Amino acid sequence: MVPVETPTFEPSAPEPAARASAQSLWSRVEALLPDVQKPARYVGGEEGARSPVHGEGRVAWLLCYPDTYEIGLPNQGLQILYELLNDRDDALAERSYAPWVDMESAMRADGVPLFSVENHLPARAFDVLAFNVSAELVYTNVLNMIDLAGLPVRSSSRDPGDPLVVAGGHCVFNPEPLADFVDAFVVGEGEEVVGEVNELLAAHLPTRSASDREDLLHALARIPGVYVPSLFLPCYEDGRLVALEPLPGVPAVVEKRTVADLGQWPYPRRQLVPITEVVHDRLNVEVFRGCTRGCRFCQAGMITRPVRERPADQVRTMVEEGLCRTGYEEVALTSLSTADYSGIEQLVRDVIGDPRHEGRVSVSLPSLRVDAFTVGTAAEIQRVRRTGLTFAPEGGTWRMRKVINKLISEEDLYSAVDAAFSQGWRRVKLYFLIGLPTERDEDVIAIAELGARCVEIGRRYHRAVTVVASVGGFVPKPQTPFQWASQDTAEELCRKIALIRGAARGVRGLTIRWHDPEASVAEGIASRGDRRVGAVVERVWRAGGTFQEWSEQFDLGLWDDALAAEGLTLGDVVHRSRDRDECLPWGHISAGLHPDFLWGDWLEALEGGAVEDCRWTPCYDCGACTGFGLEHVVASPRPPAGGSQGTGQDLEHGGRVPVHLVGARR
Amino acid sequence: MLGEATATGTRLRARYSKTGKVRFTSHRDVVRMWERALRRSGLPVAWSEGYSPRPLLSFGHALPTGAESFAEYLDIRLAPGLATVPGTRTPAQDLRVELAQRLTALLPEGVDVHAIAPLPVGSGSLQQEVSSCSWKLEVHGLASEELTSRVERLLAAPTALIERERKGRITSDDLRPAVLALTVTACAEDGLTGGPTTHLGRAWLEAEVATRPRGVRPRELVEVLGPGTKLSRAWRLQQWIERDGTRREPLAICGQEVGTAATRAERRAS
Known part of the structure; x- marks a missing residue:
């Protein structure tokens, strides 16, 4: 097993005899703050924060976000659970975020353990440490936070009296890289299951014996959506995972949880308003969950099906009450593809035109889809102030976009960009992926050509316009049709970036940005790794590799060394395509999608075949609706203006470029 | 006075x-929390024109992150042409305490x-008018x-140079002209305990520092006292406007208007 090379953290605070009697660490935290960057990260004080009283009969949850405060605070999933738990009589919840490296070293030097930002209580004063895991590169931070809590990082080394470590979020659709560190994973949406888990924990709290911990884990595994990795045993042959066997009595497949009606969950009701700057510092109102556009690279779109819209009246109420309560002047209507929301234009018009806002409130629509983006929406948004405008064609050519099933024609993109520039925007950002299955160099070079044409369109309206083409390396994700695909090497991604930069050279107004290809490789290790990758994550953490999402902290060398030490290779874990018979590490976790559907869609992709959005076309029987006895909840029987994902479009000719746009180029 | 109809709008x-x-929030954070609070208050704040309109708020000299203060100020320009606060029937001048x-x-x-009070027409900005600050x-x-003895040496010295990095270049500044007063007010030899950290030789200073030619941060003031001493906490006690040989606060804490009888009496006395 893994040799323990560095001493683990021993907080100097004496262990509390009883959890409820733990003392606030505030005076010790306060003494560290004058010497760290952004000290407001550690003080709490948000509008909407609770300061719960700990005591008998209440399960104490520490909701942990394994990245900095300013990244983690806006997380809506964490805020929803925070409210739901604190509203219960038998639960309470506080929050904790990963201390930045300067604060971490100050805490370790002074023996200050991980603490909550509300009551500044030590993590060990809680019954549960619950992690929200939304990105693979934060895995080392999860280990670091468990260690800073004063707990052994491996579940098997922890005592029955130690807090339970649980995790949820999109990444747990392949839980295996964290399986050795987390006692239980909760797969899917948490609104309902968090209560079920809490009731079980409340019943088990009074006793904390080893046998009781065993009973608790077995009982947890019987809750639908809960995966207890210690009850599944991996088998390897010839260096490959061949089976993941559940213990007797443990359900063999863990089905994700899904709430049927978003209208029943108008949360967060009291969104936290931080006293310091965070990302997405605005009111966020979720307008729907799920996405059926079927982009094959998109894990979020696959694992959150079916589509469930929030009733428009509830959205309006949440926006009005939220703006009034928070004082924010910007509201984001969030979802995976907000322009697809039924009646989006009317909703945006209502919010912006509400006389109570005196014309001061702006609306931002994250993840705009160009095919549903119209001049009308652009005009509504820009009435107050022009928020950044980003489109994501993802692929450079129509062929490529059919492979990934991102069915945006060039006409759609150009008319969306035209709408934006004609309405006064001077800067448009485009997102692309490279390293996609079947990709050829011409697909890559076309990214620069698309960008250059967008600049030309802008020049019709303004002399100086900027188009930023942002290029990321594709990382195949579990539970998607591309889960079997091979991932490009860092060298290959670098070569492709150079092709794009070469093609963009000399095009005034076009800027090419790219994501570090080495970070994509590390993400690939954690994305599709099996349980053995846990030991790699642990080595990277022990070698000091925290905050791997941050370029100043990221180091692929740590990952290379750790893989080698565990006898694994990048070639096998990352750059290899899988075949149909292979035992996938996440095969026992179900997002409701039939494996046959995913495999069929993968084959279709390789042939360049596209599928339409099933909200408005016949069902492909992916399994997401039928498996849960649900249907897509969509208010409108027709796709929104501009069409959607191929519906009503001629898929054979999407790549035709409007003649008037192909003009003289320098 | 509050919200009285004027062409440009009253300033509060x-x-x-x-x-x-x-106190661990930054000056930028404070600006944001005021913007949100004012929006929630319903006070008819005037907004700037242009590409990205902002509420017309004007803060005084920024308080360093981590320092506390009993005397921070903010000027708020109200929208013109309002005699009452919207949503109420109350004449605006009665709302001051509330x-x-x-x-x-x-x-x-x-x-x-x-305290909050209207400013007389033609008053200068806080940035222009505040000339010095008192610190503990x-x-x-x-x-x-x-x-x-180090404090005495500093006060006796003609210059007190401090090196600062600005845009990657090391520059040298003389803080001495800005140090108007500096005294040791109390000492506690037992030290301050905070967990295992013990701050030996705890002491309290009071200082008055000028805001021009540039502000002096408490940390810098302690730095020019030489090695071995460290700032653990700072409080801004007052900000001062000096005019005609007298100094006064930008707004008295009792909520009296600027330029009231007390100030005039002081002026007569001087």
């Missing part, structure tokens, strides 16, 4: 304190509004005699 000056945990309380309730814990500083690391 608010005085507030910033104490406790919220407004301070209401704003306090809308601001984060630790930010308390102590908690330092540690030196025995009281050593600290006292």
Whole structure:
């Protein structure tokens, strides 16, 4: 097993005899703050924060976000659970975020353990440490936070009296890289299951014996959506995972949880308003969950099906009450593809035109889809102030976009960009992926050509316009049709970036940005790794590799060394395509999608075949609706203006470029 | 006066304190929390024109992150042509005390509004008018005699140079002209205990520093006292406007208007 090379953290605070009697660490935290960057990260004080009283009969949850405060605070999933738990009589919840490296070293030097930002209580004063895991590169931070809590990082080394470590979020659709560190994973949406888990924990709290911990884990595994990795045993042959066997009595497949009606969950009701700057510092109102556009690279779109819209009246109420309560002047209507929301234009018009806002409130629509983006929406948004405008064609050519099933024609993109520039925007950002299955160099070079044409369109309206083409390396994700695909090497991604930069050279107004290809490789290790990758994550953490999402902290060398030490290779874990018979590490976790559907869609992709959005076309029987006895909840029987994902479009000719746009180029 | 119809809109000056945990927020954070609180208050704040309109708020000299203050100020320009606060039938001038309380309730814990009053037409900005600030500083690391003699040496010296990095270049600034007063007010030889960290030789200083040619941060003031001493806490006690040989606060804490009888009496006395 893994040799323990560095001493683990021993907080100097004496262990509390009883959890409820733990003392606030505030005076010790306060003494560290004058010497760290952004000290407001550690003080709490948000509008909407609770300061719960700990005591008998209440399960104490520490909701942990394994990245900095300013990244983690806006997380809506964490805020929803925070409210739901604190509203219960038998639960309470506080929050904790990963201390930045300067604060971490100050805490370790002074023996200050991980603490909550509300009551500044030590993590060990809680019954549960619950992690929200939304990105693979934060895995080392999860280990670091468990260690800073004063707990052994491996579940098997922890005592029955130690807090339970649980995790949820999109990444747990392949839980295996964290399986050795987390006692239980909760797969899917948490609104309902968090209560079920809490009731079980409340019943088990009074006793904390080893046998009781065993009973608790077995009982947890019987809750639908809960995966207890210690009850599944991996088998390897010839260096490959061949089976993941559940213990007797443990359900063999863990089905994700899904709430049927978003209208029943108008949360967060009291969104936290931080006293310091965070990302997405605005009111966020979720307008729907799920996405059926079927982009094959998109894990979020696959694992959150079916589509469930929030009733428009509830959205309006949440926006009005939220703006009034928070004082924010910007509201984001969030979802995976907000322009697809039924009646989006009317909703945006209502919010912006509400006389109570005196014309001061702006609306931002994250993840705009160009095919549903119209001049009308652009005009509504820009009435107050022009928020950044980003489109994501993802692929450079129509062929490529059919492979990934991102069915945006060039006409759609150009008319969306035209709408934006004609309405006064001077800067448009485009997102692309490279390293996609079947990709050829011409697909890559076309990214620069698309960008250059967008600049030309802008020049019709303004002399100086900027188009930023942002290029990321594709990382195949579990539970998607591309889960079997091979991932490009860092060298290959670098070569492709150079092709794009070469093609963009000399095009005034076009800027090419790219994501570090080495970070994509590390993400690939954690994305599709099996349980053995846990030991790699642990080595990277022990070698000091925290905050791997941050370029100043990221180091692929740590990952290379750790893989080698565990006898694994990048070639096998990352750059290899899988075949149909292979035992996938996440095969026992179900997002409701039939494996046959995913495999069929993968084959279709390789042939360049596209599928339409099933909200408005016949069902492909992916399994997401039928498996849960649900249907897509969509208010409108027709796709929104501009069409959607191929519906009503001629898929054979999407790549035709409007003649008037192909003009003289320098 | 409040909200009285004028062509450009009345200006209000608010005085507030910033104490406790919220002291770890930055000046930018404070701007944002005021913007949100004012929006929630319903006060008819005027907005700038242009590409990205902002509420017309004007803050005084920024308080360093981590420092506390009993005397922070903010000028708020109201929209023109309003005689009452929207949503109420109350004449605006009766709302002054209530407004301070209401704003306090809308601001984060630790930010308390102590006074708010209209500014006479033609008043200068806080940035222009405030000429010096009084500070209380908690330092540690030196025995009281050593600290006292260093303070005396600083006051006797013609210059006090400090090196600062600005845009990657090291520049040297003379802080001495800005140090108007500096005294050791109390010492505690037993030190300050905070967990395993013990700050030996705790002492308190009071200082008055000028805002021009540039502001002096408490940390810099302690730095020019030489090695071995460290700032552990700082409180801004007052900000001063000096004019015609007298000094006064930008807004008295009792909520009296600027330029009231008390100030005039002081002026007569001088």
